[in-house]
Amino acid sequence: MSFGKIRLNNRSVLINWLISYISVLLVPILISGVIYTATWHVVESEVNRANESLLQQMEQAIDNNLAGIERLSVEMALSKRLSGFITASQPLTDNDYYDIVSIAGDLRVYKMANDYIDQIYVYYKNSDTVVSTRNRMDSRALYSLTRERDSTSYEEWKRFFDKRYIQEYAPVTLREDGNDVRAVMYAKSVILDNPEQPGAVILFIIKDSKLLENTSSANKTAVAVLDKQNRLIAASSKTRIPESWIKERLSGPNGLFYGDMDGEKTAVNYTTSAGNGWKYVSMMPAELFDEKMQYVKSLIAISLALSLLIGGIVSYIFLRKNYNPIDLLIRSLSSKSGISFKQGSNEYGYLQAALNDTFDEKERIGQRLERHRPAIRSHFLQGLLKGRLETDVPIHESLAAYDIRLATSYFAVLLFCVDSYGKFESTGYVNPQQEKLVHFIIRNVVEEVAGGKHQAFATETDDIQACIVNFSDESELDGLKSISQQVKSFMLEHFHIRLTVAESAIHQELEGIPLAYQQALAALEYRLVMGSGEIIRYEDLPSAASDKGSTSYYYPLHVEQQLINYVKTGDYEKSNALVDEIIDINVSDASLSVSLAKCLMFDLISTLLKTMDEIGAGNKREFMDSVNPVDQLTRCETIKEMRVQIGEVLRQVCQYIEKDSNRDYNQLSRLVIDYVKEHYSSENLNITMIGEAFKLTPSYLSKQFKAQTGEALLEFINKTRLEEAKRLLGEPSFSILEISKKVGYADINTFNRIFKKYEGITPGKYKEIM
Structure with missing residues (x-):
C-alpha cells in the first residue's frame, strides 16, 4: 500500500488530514480579509474626519462673517440718516436727492467696513426708491438685478418685501454684464415707531465666491451651503445636490451617507450650524477611498498568494511524512493478526476494529472468570455477618480472593429497611424486579457514600440490605451517622424512597462483625418505638445503657x-x-x-x-x-x-x-340571638343581663353560645348594635350622639372606638361617605 495508491480515496485518513491542512491555510486568508476590512474602515474614518474638519472650518468662517453683517445691519437700522428718508414720498424733492447722495456715501462706508459684502441696497417702500453705493433705482430695477429664479414674477418678488418685518437670508441670482452670478441676500427691515409707515429694507448681497473663498477643499471634493429651507446658497464649481438627498437624507443635524451623483458613487458629510440653521455639505467621490486602499490591497494579495503556495508545499511534505508510520503499522497488523485491510477503508477505522477485536476477546475471557464472583462474594459477606466462615481457608486468603482490603481493625454494621418504595410503587404494589432494583441501588449508594472516606462492603441478608463499614482511620469513628444520613437523604431526594437505618456500635477485629450485626438487628426492631424513616443507633436503645431504665412505662x-x-x-x-x-x-x-x-x-x-x-x-x-x-x-x-x-x-x-x-343545645343560641335583637338599644345589655334572663351563669352562657355559633357573645352584641348604627348614619336627621344612645352606647367615645375597630373608620367619616 503506497502513498500514491490512496491519495484519491475519499475515506482515507489522508483526505481528512488534507482537509485539515487546507482549513489551516484558510486562516491567513480570513485574517487578511479582516485586516483589509479594518484598514478600509480606518482610511474611511480618516477621510471622513478630514471632511468633518473642513466643514467645521467652513461653518466657523461663514458664521463669523454673517454675524458681522448682522451686527452691521443693526447699526445701519439705528442710523438717523437712513431711517430719516423712510417718510419721503413721490415726487422726490431736491432735498430728497441730496439725502440720497448722503445715504449712498454712508453705504459705501458701511461696505468698506466688511469686505465680505458685494453690494448694499436700501429699499424705501414709501417712495419706491432703491439706494445703493453707486446709484439710485426703483423696485423693478432691483427686481431685474436680484431675484431667486428667472421664473420668479415681480409680484412674488414684491410680496417678499411687503412683509411687516424681515430679517432673513434668501438665495438670489445677480445679473452682471449679462452673466448670472449665484449669491445670497440678507434682508433686514428698518421701521419707525409709527406702525402705519411702510418702512424700509436693508439688503446685503454676498456672492457665493465670497462665502467659499476661505474654504480649502481636498482634490475632487465639492462643498455646498444650504439655508434653513434647504435652498442652495453657495457651491463650489457647478455642484448640484439631488432633490432626493435634500428631502430625505439631509434631514438630520449632521451625518454621513453614500449616494450616486451624476452616476458616480459619492461620500457625503454634512453638519448644521447652530447659529443660523444652515447646512454645510462636503461631497467626495468614493473612488478616492479605492486609490488609498490600492496599495494595501496589493500587499494583501501578494501575501495570500505566498501563503497558499508555501503552505501547499509544506502541507504535501508533512502529509507524506506523517502518513508513512501509519502505513507501516497497518501492514504489520494485517500480516500478523489475520485481519486484512481493504483498499478504500479508513485507516483509523481499521486500527479501531483490530483493537476492538482484541479487547472483546479479552473481555469475554474476563466475563467468564467474573460471572460467579459477585454471588460468591455476597455469600462470603453474609457468612461474615452471621459468623459462619469456612475454617479450612485462612481469612486473609478469602479477603484477598474477593478483593477486600481492610484499612483498620475497626468495624460497624448498617442495616437498611425500605419503608416506602417511592417512584417504584404503582398503586401500592412493587413487583419483584423493581424490588431487586431498589435493593441494588441502595447497596451501590451506600458503598459510594461510605467509600468516600472508608471501606464499605454491601450485601443482602434476609431481605435486609446490610453494609459492613471498615473505618479508614481511628479518628473517623464518629462518621457512621453521617453515612446513614447521606444515604437516607439521597434515596429520598432522587427516588422518593424512605428508609429506616439501624446502626451498630463500633467493634474491633473481624470477630466483632457478627456482634455488630446482631446489635443492628436489635436497633432495627426498635423501629416500632421510633417510627419509620429514622436513623436508630444501637447505643441509644434502652437496653444499651445501664443508666436508662428499660421498664419505664407511663399510663396511670x-x-x-x-x-x-x-x-x-x-x-x-x-x-x-x-x-x-x-x-x-x-x-x-x-x-x-x-x-x-x-x-x-x-x-x-x-x-x-x-x-x-x-x-x-x-x-x-x-x-x-x-x-x-x-x-x-x-x-x-x-x-x-x-x-x-x-x-x-x-x-x-x-x-x-x-x-x-x-341537637339539644342549638335552641339556646337561637333564643339568645332573639333576645339581643330585641334589647340591643338598652344601655344595660351585657352578658350578665342575658344570663339572668335565661337563669344561666355568664361564663356558661358565653361558652355555649360560642360552641353553638362559633362567635363570641359580646362580639355578636356589638355587631348587632353597629348594623343598626350604620342604618341610622345613612339618615341625615340624626346626630352621631343620638345614634350612639339609640343603639345602646351611653358614652359616645365608646361608640367611636368600637365602630372604628369593626369598620376601620369613625362614625363621622362613615356618615360623610353615606
Missing part, C-alpha cells in the same frame, strides 16, 4: 380516666393533646423497650374501645361500622403511625359526639 389510671372524659364530652383538642403527651412521655427519652411499646399501643386501643362502648348516643352502631377504629389502629406498625391514626379516630368520634349534642 387517672390519666386514662381523664382521656375517657375528654372523649365523652367531644373535646377533640384536649383528648388529642393528652394522647400526644402520653406518647411523648414514654418515647421522648428512648427509655421504652419494644415490648412495652407494644403494650402501650394495645392499652391506648383498649381505652378508645371502652370509651366508644360507653357512648350513649343514638345510631352508635352505624357510626362504629363506618369508622371501624379497631382495624385502623391494629394496622399500625409503629408508635408514630398509631399516634396519627388515634388522632384521626378521635377527630371522627368527637365530631360525632358534638353533632349529637348540638
Whole structure:
C-alpha cells in the first residue's frame, strides 16, 4: 500500500488530514480579509474626519462673517440718516436727492467696513426708491438685478418685501454684464415707531465666491451651503445636490451617507450650524477611498498568494511524512493478526476494529472468570455477618480472593429497611424486579457514600440490605451517622424512597462483625418505638445503657380516666393533646423497650374501645361500622403511625359526639340571638343581663353560645348594635350622639372606638361617605 495508491480515496485518513491542512491555510486568508476590512474602515474614518474638519472650518468662517453683517445691519437700522428718508414720498424733492447722495456715501462706508459684502441696497417702500453705493433705482430695477429664479414674477418678488418685518437670508441670482452670478441676500427691515409707515429694507448681497473663498477643499471634493429651507446658497464649481438627498437624507443635524451623483458613487458629510440653521455639505467621490486602499490591497494579495503556495508545499511534505508510520503499522497488523485491510477503508477505522477485536476477546475471557464472583462474594459477606466462615481457608486468603482490603481493625454494621418504595410503587404494589432494583441501588449508594472516606462492603441478608463499614482511620469513628444520613437523604431526594437505618456500635477485629450485626438487628426492631424513616443507633436503645431504665412505662389510671372524659364530652383538642403527651412521655427519652411499646399501643386501643362502648348516643352502631377504629389502629406498625391514626379516630368520634349534642343545645343560641335583637338599644345589655334572663351563669352562657355559633357573645352584641348604627348614619336627621344612645352606647367615645375597630373608620367619616 503506497502513498500514491490512496491519495484519491475519499475515506482515507489522508483526505481528512488534507482537509485539515487546507482549513489551516484558510486562516491567513480570513485574517487578511479582516485586516483589509479594518484598514478600509480606518482610511474611511480618516477621510471622513478630514471632511468633518473642513466643514467645521467652513461653518466657523461663514458664521463669523454673517454675524458681522448682522451686527452691521443693526447699526445701519439705528442710523438717523437712513431711517430719516423712510417718510419721503413721490415726487422726490431736491432735498430728497441730496439725502440720497448722503445715504449712498454712508453705504459705501458701511461696505468698506466688511469686505465680505458685494453690494448694499436700501429699499424705501414709501417712495419706491432703491439706494445703493453707486446709484439710485426703483423696485423693478432691483427686481431685474436680484431675484431667486428667472421664473420668479415681480409680484412674488414684491410680496417678499411687503412683509411687516424681515430679517432673513434668501438665495438670489445677480445679473452682471449679462452673466448670472449665484449669491445670497440678507434682508433686514428698518421701521419707525409709527406702525402705519411702510418702512424700509436693508439688503446685503454676498456672492457665493465670497462665502467659499476661505474654504480649502481636498482634490475632487465639492462643498455646498444650504439655508434653513434647504435652498442652495453657495457651491463650489457647478455642484448640484439631488432633490432626493435634500428631502430625505439631509434631514438630520449632521451625518454621513453614500449616494450616486451624476452616476458616480459619492461620500457625503454634512453638519448644521447652530447659529443660523444652515447646512454645510462636503461631497467626495468614493473612488478616492479605492486609490488609498490600492496599495494595501496589493500587499494583501501578494501575501495570500505566498501563503497558499508555501503552505501547499509544506502541507504535501508533512502529509507524506506523517502518513508513512501509519502505513507501516497497518501492514504489520494485517500480516500478523489475520485481519486484512481493504483498499478504500479508513485507516483509523481499521486500527479501531483490530483493537476492538482484541479487547472483546479479552473481555469475554474476563466475563467468564467474573460471572460467579459477585454471588460468591455476597455469600462470603453474609457468612461474615452471621459468623459462619469456612475454617479450612485462612481469612486473609478469602479477603484477598474477593478483593477486600481492610484499612483498620475497626468495624460497624448498617442495616437498611425500605419503608416506602417511592417512584417504584404503582398503586401500592412493587413487583419483584423493581424490588431487586431498589435493593441494588441502595447497596451501590451506600458503598459510594461510605467509600468516600472508608471501606464499605454491601450485601443482602434476609431481605435486609446490610453494609459492613471498615473505618479508614481511628479518628473517623464518629462518621457512621453521617453515612446513614447521606444515604437516607439521597434515596429520598432522587427516588422518593424512605428508609429506616439501624446502626451498630463500633467493634474491633473481624470477630466483632457478627456482634455488630446482631446489635443492628436489635436497633432495627426498635423501629416500632421510633417510627419509620429514622436513623436508630444501637447505643441509644434502652437496653444499651445501664443508666436508662428499660421498664419505664407511663399510663396511670387517672390519666386514662381523664382521656375517657375528654372523649365523652367531644373535646377533640384536649383528648388529642393528652394522647400526644402520653406518647411523648414514654418515647421522648428512648427509655421504652419494644415490648412495652407494644403494650402501650394495645392499652391506648383498649381505652378508645371502652370509651366508644360507653357512648350513649343514638345510631352508635352505624357510626362504629363506618369508622371501624379497631382495624385502623391494629394496622399500625409503629408508635408514630398509631399516634396519627388515634388522632384521626378521635377527630371522627368527637365530631360525632358534638353533632349529637348540638341537637339539644342549638335552641339556646337561637333564643339568645332573639333576645339581643330585641334589647340591643338598652344601655344595660351585657352578658350578665342575658344570663339572668335565661337563669344561666355568664361564663356558661358565653361558652355555649360560642360552641353553638362559633362567635363570641359580646362580639355578636356589638355587631348587632353597629348594623343598626350604620342604618341610622345613612339618615341625615340624626346626630352621631343620638345614634350612639339609640343603639345602646351611653358614652359616645365608646361608640367611636368600637365602630372604628369593626369598620376601620369613625362614625363621622362613615356618615360623610353615606
